[in-house]
Amino acid sequence: MPAIVVERLSKTYFTYKRPPGVWSAVKSLFRRERHEIQAVRDISFTIEEGELVGFLGPNGAGKTTTLKMLSGIIFPTSGAARVLGYVPWERHAEMQRQIALVMGQKMQLWWDLPPYESYLLLKALYEVPDDAFEKRVHELAEMLEIRHVLHTQVRRLSLGERMKCELLAALLHRPRVLFLDEPTIGLDVVSQKRIREFLREYNQRERTTILLTSHYMQDVQELAQRVLIIHHGQLIFDDTLRALVERYSPSKALHLRLEQPADAETLSRFGRIVRMDGLEAVLEVPRELVSRVASEILQSLPVYDITIEEVDIDEIIRDIFAGKREAGALVNTAGS
Ligand SMILES: Nc1ncnc2c1ncn2[C@@H]1O[C@H](COP(=O)(O)OP(=O)(O)OP(=O)(O)O)[C@@H](O)[C@H]1O
Ligand SMILES: [Mg+2]
Incomplete structure (x- = not known):
């Protein structure tokens, strides 16, 4: 029960x-x-x-x-x-x-x-x-x-x-x-x-x-x-x-630190460029492609460090409350 x-x-x-x-x-x-x-x-x-x-x-x-x-x-x-x-x-x-x-x-x-x-x-x-x-x-x-x-x-x-x-x-x-x-x-x-x-x-x-x-x-x-x-x-x-x-945030952020600068054209092949600043770059990549894209980057760019980050939950929740993220029919009815 x-x-x-x-x-x-x-x-x-x-x-x-x-x-x-x-x-x-x-x-x-x-x-x-x-x-x-x-x-x-x-x-x-x-x-x-x-x-x-x-x-x-x-x-x-x-x-x-x-x-x-x-x-x-x-x-x-x-x-x-x-x-x-x-x-x-x-x-x-x-x-x-x-x-x-x-x-x-x-x-x-x-x-x-x-x-x-x-x-x-x-x-x-x-x-x-x-x-x-x-x-x-x-x-x-x-x-x-x-x-x-x-x-x-x-x-x-x-x-x-x-x-x-x-x-x-x-x-x-x-x-x-x-x-x-x-x-x-x-x-x-x-x-x-x-x-x-x-x-x-x-x-x-x-x-x-x-x-x-x-x-x-x-x-x-x-x-x-x-x-x-x-x-x-x-x-x-x-x-x-x-x-x-996963449902509210379909992408993840790839943070890159490079050994040599890469140009925007090269970087944009891997994902949407969120930020680019000398040797550092942040790319937005669809969730399901993240591991594949990350390994491709490691193979083709002089990477010093790479981290994959989840979008901030606080931010997601705030957006839902503010109506910025669509919240229709998200109740999981499978269990009830
Ligand atoms: N005793 C009451 N008489 C009339 N309206 C009430 C009463 N208690 C709560 N409300 C109203 O009902 C709605 C829901 O209130 P409730 O206290 O359940 O919200 P809450 O989610 O707990 O909010 P909070 O995060 O601010 O604690 C609000 O619009 C509130 O003004
Ligand atoms: Mg309350």
Whole structure:
């Protein structure tokens, strides 16, 4: 059984607005203007147990809304979902015990208490036995390197320490499914790296299913095998990171360093010249021809060094969000 199944899930928020002014306030007692925001539109996907999936999309795309539906915080407007076999918004106690949601923007630990005190409350809530609790806290605190802050008031901790303490709290009861909404937001590069390393290790060790949103491509690049991309509430991509690069970027860049200058005419036989500067040149070559072209170059030019580079993923993603790269029908339906 897959850990998460989502079928044609949609969420429309309704908000009521009225123009400023006394008269409109009176009128609005009788008739308020209703605004609809289609935050999530008809999305479907399946996530297998143990998968770590990156969930990408620009601001307002519908990521948090989706995670909230899947963790049972809000109801969908239509569609269906199952998390570990349960309908999340029915909030079965059995499901609650097996999932966790961590939001980088919203702390769940008590501000005035040391983390450890909060953990004790969670321990009672989830009915974790004493020895299992101590062992778990110890083990996770070791992995996260936060043993020294467990007894310090949360308000006195740095953002990175707080985030790590949040993660420990969420993992205390060994959830089988973990929803992470921007767990590295606002952290410095070192803390981001620590949290990524932790998540990778944790996912491998415990086979926890993880769905992770982030605005930092590094997170996704280093952690996720598979990515979902949501844009204006619609799922526009569901496949591996590799497939994303291959599909959106049909060419690679060949960087050449030559021993003697070559002329443009010679170079252009091998690919489109992106840059030419004395002994250095960059050629754009169709992906499927790269190895052949590279060996031809090595045979016919005085090459000092040659490197083959992938187009920057950050750039690809930015282009997709900006609509510069065509994103039609890219959802891989083979698996669902
Ligand atoms: N409680 C709400 N009431 C009304 N509209 C909402 C509510 N929550 C979110 N929205 C709107 O729904 C859309 C999707 O929001 P959501 O928070 O899911 O986006 P997101 O992908 O998480 O964005 P970000 O990357 O900025 O966190 C946005 O247009 C947002 O303004
Ligand atoms: Mg969000």
